[in-house]
Amino acid sequence: MTTGERGGRPAVTSAQELSEVALRLFVERGYDETSVDDVAAAAGIGRRTFFRYFPTKADALFAxxxxxxxxxxxxxxxxxxxxxxxxxxxxxxxxxxxxxxxxxxxxxxxxxxxxxxxxxxxxxxxxxxxxxxxxxxxxxxxxxxxxxxxxxxxxxxxxxxxxxxxxxxxxxxxxxxxxxxxxxxxxxxxxxx
Amino acid sequence: MTTGERGGRPAVTSAQELSEVALRLFVERGYDETSVDDVAAAAGIGRRTFFRYFPTKADALFAxxxxxxxxxxxxxxxxxxxxxxxxxxxxxxxxxxxxxxxxxxxxxxxxxxxxxxxxxxxxxxxxxxxxxxxxxxxxxxxxxxxxxxxxxxxxxxxxxxxxxxxxxxxxxxxxxxxxxxxxxxxxxxxxxx
DNA sequence: GCCCTTGTGGCACCCAGTGCCATAACGTGA
DNA sequence: TCACGTTATGGCACTGGGTGCCACAAGGGC
Known part of the structure; x- marks a missing residue:
């Protein structure tokens, strides 16, 4: 998830990038009207992976x-x-x-x-x-x-x-x-x- | 729910009583470890009814x-x-x-x-x-x-x-x-x- | 090629909160 | 006493956040 410096599968995105996608969607559609699935889909990752970058939906804005x-x-x-x-x-x-x-x-x-x-x-x-x-x-x-x-x-x-x-x-x-x-x-x- | 002064089915409990039951359980078992079902069961009401007295689980303590x-x-x-x-x-x-x-x-x-x-x-x-x-x-x-x-x-x-x-x-x-x-x-x- | 390490994401599950609706339990008037 | 309107109850099904488990993908080192 942090692109392990020795080996391991490289992370497909970053907390910063994910945070920007989330902010954009939250501003466009509203926070409550945007589900984690929406954010994950927009970022091209799975819902489960979102929660590896941020413990909660809200934390995407507190990075x-x-x-x-x-x-x-x-x-x-x-x-x-x-x-x-x-x-x-x-x-x-x-x-x-x-x-x-x-x-x-x-x-x-x-x-x-x-x-x-x-x-x-x-x-x-x-x-x-x-x-x-x-x-x-x-x-x-x-x-x-x-x-x-x-x-x-x-x-x-x-x-x-x-x-x-x-x-x-x-x-x-x-x-x-x-x-x-x-x-x-x-x-x-x-x-x- | 407020024991309508003219007619209607009488409320089976009160916000005050429900609030006390909730506080007791939250203190005993912890807030996160106590589900709304637990509180409702302890108060002898249905889960759905709890949410008629309080909009959220937390509000039981903010009555x-x-x-x-x-x-x-x-x-x-x-x-x-x-x-x-x-x-x-x-x-x-x-x-x-x-x-x-x-x-x-x-x-x-x-x-x-x-x-x-x-x-x-x-x-x-x-x-x-x-x-x-x-x-x-x-x-x-x-x-x-x-x-x-x-x-x-x-x-x-x-x-x-x-x-x-x-x-x-x-x-x-x-x-x-x-x-x-x-x-x-x-x-x-x-x-x- | 094998192994180790790290990230991904599907699946099943729990719980909070909501809309819908059938029904229970009162008072009132016929 | 019976029908009726009123008010509260609570079951059912569904959405959405959050989690544990696990199979698998994709890199490096040997």
Whole structure:
């Protein structure tokens, strides 16, 4: 499935390619109106194979999320010891959610689906939890607090709330970049700890 | 199904009773390991009838949520014109999430399940959206801003983030009330607008 | 050519959710 | 007491997501 570097049958497609086919179909016909069979058929693979690339139908749209979370965690880990927690989180979120040039269209259509379709919005919790956990862990470490203290938990939720706020605001306005919306939301929501 | 006040076959159970049976089974055997058939059988009804009381399996645990949201909206609507937005939201959330005496056990077990089981946490988005919308609408009205401005959207997310933070903190600590956790989380997370 | 390794996909199955419909159990009026 | 409208029940069949099992395809190394 990942084109084993030594031997084995070569994969017939890739997660990236499959993800693009899925997004296209979901946008065209609607998420609920598109079955996994439809996606698999459009990609020229069997239904069973789809579930080897993605554990659920929804995950086809969250292929990039683990990367985002990793960038967030890396940015936080790279913070200087004298950088305040609030500033470090602000910077890390902006870094992790920076839209690569040329991918605005893909990111926007994907975000619109994820925030609009109930099933997808609900599924996002998987990624969102990892997002919160990364920020909460960093905050707890830096402040010398236990992981279940109110402050780190709250900061984790604040970072997530800001990210969601920014995406919603970005999608509801014509001009403007995601980074601008993110800056405004983070300023409003990140507590000063 | 609601024991029609004029004629008709009387309902064989109630949403409340069904909800209690479901919670008991979910706690005993686990949510994913309990099928709707199991719940229906334990309640002495048919599977088809279960779906007349609740649209989904998960909704059996969210029977009280519409009431919570209504209390939140009512509390916000009752705010004096000179009460600051932040104070009004703080008060309304505390009022809406006040635990009725004698129901601590039920509320705690239910919250533990909802926050722990991925499928339930994901499903909560339905209720959470209404929660955010109530706060965002109030904020927009009071500040004379459009509904898609960053500020009301952010305040809605902040109120939700505080509620979730408080529940998590409440469940992870032995003593302490939900109200105490809520107060701390709201103080940290509600922006001063 | 044989073997090992890795990806594919068909088949059967479980479970959530839905539309359709027959029927049970009430109240009311004749 | 019987017919009638009303409301709730629940069986049946079907769609669609997700999974375990397994036969097979397609590469590399020897």
């Amino acid at each position: 990039a999320s683990p990367g985002d979370v990793r960038r967030l965690a890396d940015s936080l880990a790279a913070a200087d010891a004298d950088e305040p927690v609030r500033a470090a989180v602000r910077r890390a979120v902006l870094t992790a959610l920076a839209v690569p040039p040329g991918e605005e269209g893909w990111v926007r259509r994907r975000a619109l689906l994820v925030l609009t379709v109930p099933a997808l919005r609900a599924h996002g919790h998987t990624t969102f939890d990892a997002w919160r956990a990364a920020v909460a862990g960093f905050t707890a470490r830096r402040l010398g607090l236990p992981l279940d203290d109110v402050v780190p938990v709250a900061v984790g939720h604040a970072a997530l709330a800001a990210s969601l706020t920014a995406h919603e605001h970005w999608l509801s306005t014509a001009g403007g970049t995601l980074a601008e919306s993110l800056a405004a939301a983070l300023d409003l929501l990140l507590p000063d700890v | 009280a949520s519409p009431g919570d949201v209504r209390r939140l909206a009512d509390s916000l609507a009752a705010a004096d014109a000179d009460e600051p937005v932040r104070a009004a939201v703080r008060r309304a959330v505390l009022t809406a999430l006040a635990v009725p005496p004698g129901e601590e056990g039920w509320v705690r077990r239910r919250a533990l399940l909802v926050l722990t089981v991925p499928a339930l946490r994901a499903h909560g988005h339905t209720t959470f959206d209404a929660w955010r919308a109530a706060v965002a609408g109030f904020t927009a009205r009071r500040l004379g801003l459009p509904l898609d401005d960053v500020v009301p959207v952010a305040v809605g997310h902040a109120a939700l983030a505080a509620s979730l933070t408080a529940h998590e903190h409440w469940l992870s600590t032995a003593g302490g009330t939900l109200a105490e956790s809520l107060a701390a989380a709201l103080d940290l997370l509600l922006p001063d607008v």
